Amino acid sequence: MPVFNRNLQSLFDIAQKPSRLGIGLMSGTSLDGLDIALCSFTGNGLETQFELLNFTTIPYQDHFKDEVRSVFSKKQVELEKVCLLNAYIGSYHADLVLEALKIWEIDPADVDFIASHGQTIYHAPQRLHKHPEYPNATLQIGDGDHLAVKTSILTISDLRQKHVAAGGEGAPLALYGDVILGSKAGEDRILVNIGGISNLTYLPADGDTERILCSDIGPGNTLIDTFTRKFFNKPFDEDSAIADSGTVNEGLLNSLLKHPFFQEAPPKTTGPELFNEEYVRAAQERSGTSHIPAEDVISTLSAFTAKAIADFTRAYMPKGAKMFVSGGGAKNPFVMDYLRKRLYRTEINDTGSLGINPDAKEAILFALLGNEALAGEPLSVGGNPSVLLGKFSFAG
Numbered sequence: 015m016p017v018f019n020r021n022l023q024s025l026f027d028i029a030q031k032p033s034r035l036g037i038g039l040m041s042g043t044s045l046d047g048l049d050i051a052l053c054s055f056t057g058n059g060l061e062t063q064f065e066l067l068n069f070t071t072i073p074y075q076d077h078f079k080d081e082v083r084s085v086f087s088k089k090q091v092e093l094e095k096v097c098l099l100n101a102y103i104g105s106y107h108a109d110l111v112l113e114a115l116k117i118w119e120i121d122p123a124d125v126d127f128i129a130s131h132g133q134t135i136y137h138a139p140q141r142l143h144k145h146p147e148y149p150n151a152t153l154q155i156g157d158g159d160h161l162a163v164k165t166s167i168l169t170i171s172d173l174r175q176k177h178v179a180a181g182g183e184g185a186p187l188a189l190y191g192d193v194i195l196g197s198k199a200g201e202d203r204i205l206v207n208i209g210g211i212s213n214l215t216y217l218p219a220d221g222d223t224e225r226i227l228c229s230d231i232g233p234g235n236t237l238i239d240t241f242t243r244k245f246f247n248k249p250f251d252e253d254s255a256i257a258d259s260g261t262v263n264e265g266l267l268n269s270l271l272k273h274p275f276f277q278e279a280p281p282k283t284t285g286p287e288l289f290n291e292e293y294v295r296a297a298q299e300r301s302g303t304s305h306i307p308a309e310d311v312i313s314t315l316s317a318f319t320a321k322a323i324a325d326f327t328r329a330y331m332p333k334g335a336k337m338f339v340s341g342g343g344a345k346n347p348f349v350m351d352y353l354r355k356r357l358y359r360t361e362i363n364d365t366g367s368l369g370i371n372p373d374a375k376e377a378i379l380f381a382l383l384g385n386e387a388l389a390g391e392p393l394s395v396g397g398n399p400s401v402l403l404g405k406f407s408f409a410g
């Protein structure tokens with residue numbers, strides 16, 4: 015006789031295990047593909063022992079990207095498309111997990127859990143939507159039940175909603191993972207992630223978790239990608255070949271940086287709901303730069319990404335802190351060179367030097383959050399809601 019209903023019994027059993035095998039899934043704002051990280055965990059919270067066993071990014075097909083873009087960060091969309099995509103993405107991500115497990119020769123029955131971010135389709139903190147009668151809000155789709163049923167693996171999903179319910183903006187969640195993975199006593203560290211949107215976590219040398227700061231900074235790759243697609247019909251500016259061939263237009267750069275978002279004190283969050291084609295068009299109009307060469311637009315947008323990070327670091331980070339960069343933007347030489355020049359006193363490396371695969375970092379974060387949801391205690395970090403995140407979906 016089981017003690018509880020069998021789903022609760024299996025939850026209890028997984029939580030009690032000395033170590034757990036979990037999969038973290040991240041599908042970010044760049045829409046490049048699904049990041050899949052297979053990790054093993056022992057323990058929980060600040061004592062977590064963790065190992066990345068396998069990692070892959072399975073690229074999305076253009077048709078899928080177009081479908082998601084038809085609703086992504088748009089104020090008005092076809093509601094039917096949102097409904098269809100919610101089920102489709104859950105089921106599609108399940109197929110991709112099964113594909114990865116097959117390649118890695120791992121039996122799904124040996125995996126204890128999947129922790130799935132889903133696909134953000136709209137992020138609306140109050141600072142952005144400006145409707146005082148509505149709270150902060152954010153929406154990720156790709157329902158966890160589809161993952162659980164198709165893979166037969168317990169799935170934890172919708173990990174941003176409780177952060178919002180408990181008073182946060184639903185992001186960035188990076189600090190819950192960074193404090194576990196990246197802290198070092200005696201060293202002030204800044205972990206910067208340059209994905210679609212860039213964000214950072216400050217980890218103080220004294221280990222005081224209340225002094226940890228985690229905030230979005232501004233656009234990461236999202237504007238560079240949008241305009242590389244628009245002008246050059248390429249998904250992104252590979253190895254910054256285009257940016258390197260253009261010139262930064264200082265008038266446009268200054269105009270891009272002139273937005274109240276950059277004056278607001280951290281922590282704060284944002285998304286392509288703000289940093290989009292219209293944002294750049296308006297800045298070009300204000301600065302009389304609407305007709306500059308396409309290459310110069312890409313150089314200037316790349317400088318924008320880097321300068322926003324440098325300005326934020328100068329304004330809010332202690333001198334002498336070491337910076338560790340992750341995300342696809344870490345592979346953009348123009349962005350990284352510009353950042354290094356602006357922060358010439360700061361030691362900058364990628365998170366690989368901390369033993370954290372820079373491409374896998376966000377997928378690992380979600381795996382860690384899944385482990386916490388199963389076996390952790392709410393962590394009090396940097397004034398963020400002290401809650402365990404995520405909803406459980408059972409296979410049957």
Ligand SMILES: Nc1ncnc2c1ncn2[C@@H]1O[C@H](COP(=O)(O)OP(=O)(O)OP(=O)(O)O)[C@@H](O)[C@H]1O
Nearest residue numbers: 042043044209210211235250252253341342345346
């Ligand atoms: N070799 C490269 N050269 C230049 N840019 C690159 C390179 N490789 C990746 N990128 C950039 O990184 C992006 C993907 O980054 P990443 O996977 O970190 O984003 P994401 O997970 O979607 O973002 P987010 O953190 O916003 O959720 C690509 O769209 C591209 O702009």
Ligand SMILES: CC(=O)N[C@H]1[C@@H]2OC[C@@H](O2)[C@@H](O)[C@@H]1O[C@H](C)C(=O)O
Nearest residue numbers: 134137185186187188209211230376
């Ligand atoms: C709402 C949303 O999906 N936000 C993402 C996005 O991509 C980067 C930045 O904006 C960050 O705030 C967040 O993701 C990371 C994983 C986070 O929550 O830390």
